[in-house]
Amino acid sequence: MTVAVVFLLGLVWLLYGDRLAALRRRWRREAPVPAYDPGGELRAQRRAERLLRSCVDPESWAMYRELGFIRVWGGLGASGKAPAAEYAYLLYPHKPLVAFLPQTGTVIGEYCVRFPGGRQRPLPAADDLLAKWLLLRADEEGLLNKAHVHLFGTQHDPARVEADLRRLRAFERSWQAQLQRRGREGNVPGGEPTAV
């Protein structure tokens, strides 16, 4: 008996499945689903990466390509320049900024800031990073005043950030070595010069 009922239900679904689904959508008054553009996000990200590359210095671009984040020296302290900067930030796309002390690797906290814009979708990852980079360089205090401050580990995984700081130190050593090597040849690592 049960097998017969299951068989009949399957048969009904095969014959009238489309109509039943349409009726179900009408009952629920579902909004039409916009056509999916599989390459849209990728194109947006590529466009954003080109803009990012043209705005930041070659070291930051190389850092982003290799590590997925960018280190920015803090400017509210004494000098705001390496290696004397008293603090720095790690900028991640769509994640809070991480403030840390470069001399010791101690993390100070997380600063969560977003750029919601007018649409449901977020900025492409590279644009989110660029927005943070531009505002940190142009108006660090203003950006921090808008951010929500969290204890380290609220959104970031501390183990991951500590690993990122180790990767950053290795990157910086490698970058300095490249600078010294190519300085003798008259080249700057990081590719061709970019327009500003």
Place this chain on the structure above:
Amino acid sequence: MQLLRLESGHGEILLAEGDPEVAEQRAALVAEFRRQLELGLAAVVPLPAAAGSRRAELVKSFEELPHGTERVIFIPPAVGGR
């Protein structure tokens, strides 16, 4: 000069482009610049800095733009996250 805006889900869009030395083009640039500020966006100019480094400047009016500015990037208003 180009006025660009970071757009959600899209990447930057070109809002306006022109030569600020040409009166008509300048007027169009100024009008678009003001419109974006009125919408609450922040106007930032990426600039070269010493030793191949880069910096950025926040500007509150068209007149504040550094001489020779080639691009202004408008950023949606920043808000604190969760």
